[in-house]
Amino acid sequence: METPCDIMDYTSLTAEQLRSLIAEIIETRGDSLSRTKFTDEFLSLLEDVPGREGDECSAALVDVAWVAYTDVAPHNDIDADNH
Numbered sequence: 001m002e003t004p005c006d007i008m009d010y011t012s013l014t015a016e017q018l019r020s021l022i023a024e025i026i027e028t029r030g031d032s033l034s035r036t037k038f039t040d041e042f043l044s045l046l047e048d049v050p051g052r053e054g055d056e057c058s059a060a061l062v063d064v065a066w067v068a069y070t071d072v073a074p075h076n077d078i079d080a081d082n083h
Contacts, residue, residue, distance in 0.1 A: 013049065013061060021045045022069050031073030038069055 025033070025041050033041065042065050 013046075017049055018065060018068060021049070022065060022072060025069065026073055031069075033069075033073075035066060038066060042066075042069075 021042060024045055025038065029037070029041055039062050042062060046061075
């Protein structure tokens with residue numbers, strides 16, 4: 001069941017913003033981050049997006065971003081957390 005925070009996650013970040021954040025992560029950190037490191041990087045960059053500062057309701061958004069990252073970064077080992 002979706003919570004209000006889950007719904008907000010999908011509506012407050014545009015597809016272009018999501019693509020931009022993922023591109024930034026790939027450019028600065030590469031395409032083989034573990035999910036844990038990706039999450040840290042994504043949440044750090046998310047703080048700079050207007051309207052998302054200090055937002056603690058981002059688990060669903062991180063899931064969507066992770067899927068997008070692994071689609072764009074095919075060399076990513078999605079089961080590895082030791083990179």
